Amino acid sequence: MSKVLSTSALILLLCYGVHSVFCSPDWEALPGVYDLASNDQLAISVMDMHRHDDGRGSWISLGLVVENVQNRTISVDPTSFKVIDSLGGTDLASTEYPLMNPLVHRDVGPGGEIVGSLGFKLEAGAKPVMLVAQGTGLKIRLDKADKPPGISHSPGVPVAVGDSIVGIEGISRSEDGRMVRIDYLLKNSGPGVMLLEPMDYGRFGVLIDTSGWSYPASDYKMLGPAVPPGVALEGFLTYLIPDGSDPRYLLFWPPDEDAVLFDLDEGEK
Structure with a gap:
């Protein structure tokens, strides 16, 4: 994620309290980019989504804020995130891409937050549809956008x-x-x-x-x-x-x- 996006991520983190909170697994109720998915363990927000095309081919990056909303320390593992695409494929987060602020494996204390980005390689012609945080039940739609936080x-x-x-x-x-x-x-x-x-x-x-x-x-x-x-x-x-x-x-x-x-x-x- 570029310096621009890193700055954007921090700004959105400061004001993301205006987001709606969705816990339902129902497809139509799932939040989109700039909204928040939450349960009794984590709150996850996708803050930006970019296409890239370089020597590595076409790939996408997602900027995330992950918050620990429970009363014990948890471990955030970037390899636990995957993207489901429009061709039915499942794409795991990759560490091969040049991200300015990559999401790293880290223990997060109660009420703590971590900000970072993930890279995903999609098949030719595929579009991102959903981000899944494996093991948490949290899903965020990537084929629609909610209003970014703020007035x-x-x-x-x-x-x-x-x-x-x-x-x-x-x-x-x-x-x-x-x-x-x-x-x-x-x-x-x-x-x-x-x-x-x-x-x-x-x-x-x-x-x-x-x-x-x-x-x-x-x-x-x-x-x-x-x-x-x-x-x-x-x-x-x-x-x-x-x-x-x-x-x-x-x-x-x-x-x-x-x-x-x-x-x-x-x-x-």
Whole structure:
């Protein structure tokens, strides 16, 4: 999982208490990406889901938060997770992929949490349908997305968060629909200078589609390195998405502030 996703994972961990909790094994009641599955042992949330295509072929990564909700220490084993795909295959978590923050085997005390990512190799043409935590009975659908945690905001309405004001000024798509551009405004409303490190450039936003897939920016306008008090800067983020993808949410966060969730559908009404 990239640095962008690691940051996103931590942000979602801080506010995931707004999730619904599902315990029923019924297929229709199973939560999707960004929701929470829980029993009297564990609470598991899938925070992001990415496709990858490199020298290892095509594979997916899932970012997870796992919480121990019982009164004794438990052991979290990444090899206990598997993905059931659309072709009926069962795909076990693999350690061969270059994940920035892999989920590792660890003992977790009562009330403790662990954040990390898993990689899965799927057969050609297969799509992920369900994540299964073996031995717990917990299942999470991967073919649908619930609203990410937090209050959603409409594009075009500036949102104050900490010492920043964030707003989306425009959303456009290429003729073939595979490139999405989001123009945004970032204002320093605090008393001090806002410093933007090189790792902040272009990494403010993660685009999420209606199927739960997450996309980092493929291009961006570079800002900074310093934003004086009261100064507003305009920038843009572009995303390359596959055919059939329907962008729905943008998780956007300024440096050192909490995430702001924009519902892109509200901007089209």
